[in-house]
Amino acid sequence: MNSLHQQQSTGRVVLPPSELELMKSSGKPVPICSYCHRVRLDNGDPWNQDSWMKVNVDLHKEPSISLSHGICPTCLKGIAPGVKH
Numbered sequence: 001m002n003s004l005h006q007q008q009s010t011g012r013v014v015l016p017p018s019e020l021e022l023m024k025s026s027g028k029p030v031p032i033c034s035y036c037h038r039v040r041l042d043n044g045d046p047w048n049q050d051s052w053m054k055v056n057v058d059l060h061k062e063p064s065i066s067l068s069h070g071i072c073p074t075c076l077k078g079i080a081p082g083v084k085h
């Protein structure tokens with residue numbers, strides 16, 4: 001049973017494999033949201049939720065990718081205002 005492609009839902013964008021390969025080869029740290037684990041596109045606006053995409057793989061297990069932990073706009077709003085680090 002292959003249910004991998006049944007997980008499509010509106011409003012949720014998954015990072016294309018080609019982008020993942022670019023992230024691997026660039027060697028640059030990949031910004032990742034610590035809360036929802038979306039990653040930000042290299043040229044993406046950090047304050048635009050569209051720049052943050054879901055990934056189907058565990059980036060923590062990708063030796064060629066270094067992660068830069070942050071927070072995406074949606075999760076930022078979900079955190080109580082006034083809580084700052």
Ligand SMILES: [Zn+2]
Pocket residue numbers: 033034035036037038071072073074075076
């Ligand atoms: Zn998030």
